[in-house]
Amino acid sequence: MDVHLTIHGRHDLAGQLYRQLRTAILDGRLVPGERLPSTRDLALQIGVSRKTTLDVFERLIAEGYLRPRAGSGTFVAEATEGLRTRTPAASPAVQLASPTPPARTFDTPWNNMPAVLPMPRANIVYDFVGGVTEKRLFPFDVWRRCVAHALRQQARGRGGYHDPAGDQALRLAISRYLAFSRAVVCAWADIVVTHGAQQAIDLIARVLVRTGDTVAIEDPGYPPARIALQALGANVVPVPVDAEGLIVDALPKHAKLVYVTPSHQFPLGMPMSLARRAQLLDWAQRHDALIVEDDYDSEFRFDGRPMESLKSLDAAGCVAYVGTFSKTIFPELRIGYVVPPASLVAPLRHAKQVADWHSESLMQAALAKFMLDGDFSKYLRRMHKEYAARRNALLRHLRGPLAPWLAPVPSAAGIHMAAQLQTPLPEAELVKLAERVGVGLYGTARMYVARPPQPGLLIGYGHVNVAEIDTGLGKLAELLATVAT
Incomplete structure (x- = not known):
């Protein structure tokens, strides 16, 4: 039979040939019991050395995909019948493309689980994500x-x-x-x-x-x-x-x-x-x-x-x-x-x-x-001073230019602070507005289960220094002022 193989360049010839033959077997286009060309003929057909085709056949035989018969040649093993993922193509010629597995759905509770953490956004310059520390000072x-x-x-x-x-x-x-x-x-x-x-x-x-x-x-x-x-x-x-x-x-x-x-x-x-x-x-x-x-x-x-x-x-x-x-x-x-x-x-x-x-x-x-x-203790003492300065900077903005829109929730520890929305502006809309000026904000609504969500933000300051807090929240206040007017 004719086997149409495509070898690209001269790199990893054995690997290319192995993957294409194995794919054809798993895809059902080389069917169990089908005879393959001899290693010599296949080497001449695709322009590689016979050692390459011998190595590939030996690997496929060792893995159980092919079975040699003394005096008859090399055949696709009968045991591969259960590995087929779709019906073989009608054409006798084997086009060895990548297989497309059939769609299949497994019953698992993880299908319905929400995302654990927010995904990074490429356009964020001032990221107030919670739970992230300051690596630049480590x-x-x-x-x-x-x-x-x-x-x-x-x-x-x-x-x-x-x-x-x-x-x-x-x-x-x-x-x-x-x-x-x-x-x-x-x-x-x-x-x-x-x-x-x-x-x-x-x-x-x-x-x-x-x-x-x-x-x-x-x-x-x-x-x-x-x-x-x-x-x-x-x-x-x-x-x-x-x-x-x-x-x-x-x-x-x-x-x-x-x-x-x-x-x-x-x-x-x-x-x-x-x-x-x-x-x-x-x-x-x-x-x-x-x-x-x-x-x-x-x-x-x-x-x-x-x-x-x-x-x-x-x-x-x-x-x-x-x-x-x-x-x-x-x-x-x-x-x-x-x-x-x-x-x-x-x-x-x-x-x-x-x-x-x-x-x-x-x-x-x-x-x-x-x-x-x-x-470790020295590092904690240093970061305590740094985070205290950042927390104070954040509070200056929340109690100052951002006070018409956000009210901080009293908190004495940690590297994030929550703030409640003081405006009818929806939480999701505020997050999108902030993104326009490169500020990453994160809502708290998804953290409520049974209680009606209280619109608010979780504002992390572990990832932004004082200068970044001042610049980012300054831009946010300017934007919100234009929206309000």
Whole structure:
């Protein structure tokens, strides 16, 4: 039979021929039992060496696509019948184009899951996205020395998988840091290192939540946590928040898990009051429920005294404390951790092993040195001053030129601030208007579930410096003034 093959240039001849023949078999245009030309004839036909065609045939035979018959030639293997993706073409000539797989829909809850994070927009110059830190001020010269140290450690060690719970030195550094900064007293063995806070939340849910179990989240709240719980088939109940945080009296009594952000409520920003914290801990103990405390950016507190973490107040062992370095160093560093109740340490360690065995060991070792040498604390002190200046600049605009349109929600910590709309201008329209002058703003409506959304913005200042805040928000105020008139 004639086999029409197209060889482009003289690069990767064997690869080109292999892919085209394999595609034809999978596409059903070379049918099971069909005889192929000899390697010599095919080499002459397409202008390649016989060694090339021999290598390709041997690979396809080894993979089971072709079957040689002594004295008869080489044939398409009968076993490829089940691999065909569509009916063979009627023409005896085989045109080896890329196949078009048939459309197929799989039944998965992820088909209906909303987007977790906003996508970057190319025309944005002043991006007030939340949860993104300032990489331009990170001490990469110090970090390079930490990475080099970690590389030397790995070069001396034996190859192999590491502890799923994480690097021991890093867990020790985290335990010391938490004891000093958040009054969370724990041993290094109590900590499980994860790929960011998001994996910590997901692992806790996988270990504890079964299909149909009731779990509670704040409303408005953090969408990725809600999505992770919904994907596991949980009955996710949104619970309203007020000026003191989560309204404990509104919790469903059969909730197995309660997810909260007590230090800096996401997205509104207010801290949970001490009285409400005590009430929540008492509720969890009486209902045998787990509290997941996401302490995502409490390192940066600007007003008042630091609030105790729920974990530091937990005497009954019902709080899993979750933290991350993505909100203190930079998002690309996918390292987080969880300090669970003692009874969940072993299950979470096992779940982590099943999920991905362990987090990336080189970065863990580098971060351990960065922390144990005191460089992390120095960096936090420096960034605290920087973020405080940015927060003040943001407040000047919100209480000044932007006051007719936006009102800041009181917030004492973190690297973002929420603002409520003071104008009938819809949230989505304000976001589009800002984009016209290169300002990236992000609405909070999508973070509400059961409550009517309160039009507002989540304004991050981790990614923009004071000069950029002044320029970007100045442009926005000028534009809004023209729209209002």
